[in-house]
Amino acid sequence: MKRQLAVFSALALAATAPGASAVTSIDGTYRDSDGFVEITVAPCGNARCGTITRIIRRKPGEPMNDAHNDNPALRSRPILGVTLLQRLSWRDGAWRGQVYNPEDGGTYRAVVRPAAGGALEVQGCLSIICRTRIWPKAA
Template identity: 70%
Template sequence: MIRLALASAVAIAALPNVTSAQRSIDGTYLDQGGYVEITVGPCGNSRCGEITRIVRRKPGESTRDAHNDDPALRNRPILGINVLQNLRWDDGVWRGEVYNPEDGGTYRAEVRPAAGGGLEVKGCVTLFCRTVNWRVAG
């Protein structure tokens, strides 16, 4: 009986803990509208997502960071901007910040893998959140 209990405990301990297993988000994605390509990868001890290619211009938008809250940054190109910043694995999700060049705001972010290999990106300010899905570039 003791052997059975010990064997059961060892077997349970050897099972992977799916809920706490860190899931990779590294890869290259297209934003919700297919306008820019974002590459997610290591950035020090966290993960970042950089705009690595402008696929097509959004009607009425510049390729500059025109809406940035900091006037000194409004003329910089959006190509090369980290839109995902300081992402760290925390309680089953990647948490950090997301910068939105369309409105110049930086928001609390939760990022997780989505269906088809894409990413689900949720940005929040206070209690209000918006979720978008990025698909795999390719």
């Protein structure tokens, strides 16, 4: 009887403990780390995507189109409306997918997590080299 009670108690505790794998929402609007654009993260199909929804100020020396895109056919498209975070799905305690960087036209493996103060931590990786940026919540 004591053994059954111990097993039942352990199962009950495991069922009520906050899980590390609980999905954490990242939906919302954020500013890029330099404050040039706002990115809105929202559902897109069965995943999450982050799209540039507002130009706050123009980046000095940069055109208002996707001039550095690896695909020449996309270089004339406006920056407004470009999807930066792509195919994010919840796996292993974080949102994982891809991040597009319009500054160099590259697409990288991404790990995205909520950060302090409602911000978003966005990590882009190429092989083992990663770069992390904090996108504050838009006001």
